[in-house]
Amino acid sequence: MNSNHESTTRPRNPDTLPVKATLLLVSTLTVMAGATIAPSLPAMRQYFSAVANADYWVRLVLTVPALFIALGAPIAGTIIDRFGRKGLLGLAVFLYGLAGSSGFVLSSIGPILLGRMLLGLSVAAKRQPKRRPTYWFDSRRRFFVKNYGWWYAVLTEAAWASGYALWRLRRAVQRKPDTDPPNLLSDFLLNSVLFKGAEI
Incomplete structure (x- = not known):
């Protein structure tokens, strides 16, 4: 059955x-x-x-x-x-x-x-969500590195990534539909200061 x-x-x-x-x-x-x-x-x-x-x-x-x-x-x-x-x-x-x-x-x-x-x-x-363009992540990284420095940028990225991962876990447990842009977390990490560096 x-x-x-x-x-x-x-x-x-x-x-x-x-x-x-x-x-x-x-x-x-x-x-x-x-x-x-x-x-x-x-x-x-x-x-x-x-x-x-x-x-x-x-x-x-x-x-x-x-x-x-x-x-x-x-x-x-x-x-x-x-x-x-x-x-x-x-x-x-x-x-x-x-x-x-x-x-x-x-x-x-x-x-x-x-x-x-x-x-x-x-x-x-x-309308369906689309993948975030690279320049969105680049502008975000540039803002934090230029105004607050490399370590502050790393901390903000770590806080956002951990919070977003917890949100995805909660959404999966509650079985809510995924309306976020595709590959948002992986794109965020690949365009972070740790992967792309602090050059602006």
């Missing part, structure tokens, strides 16, 4: 073509949110020329999703921590299709802006 239950709840192998294709297609949605509407802005400006401040509102159609991505990302992260990311991703893709196609049937600037706001929220919900 238990073995059957374990076999049904075992996670799917991520190294398969359907999983890779899904991730590839989902990753294109962020770019498509702005790229698909940009060529239509001159026509929209002409269509809504009778509306007061039409130029402002039409330009806002392009930029408002970015604002709601920034506003929605912390909320999405909280939901992922509590419920996991798979269900939220499905909801985000559905909302993306609904909000993204709303302009096909809407003819007023207000509802179009509302649809673009929902589009931004859907993009925020599907």
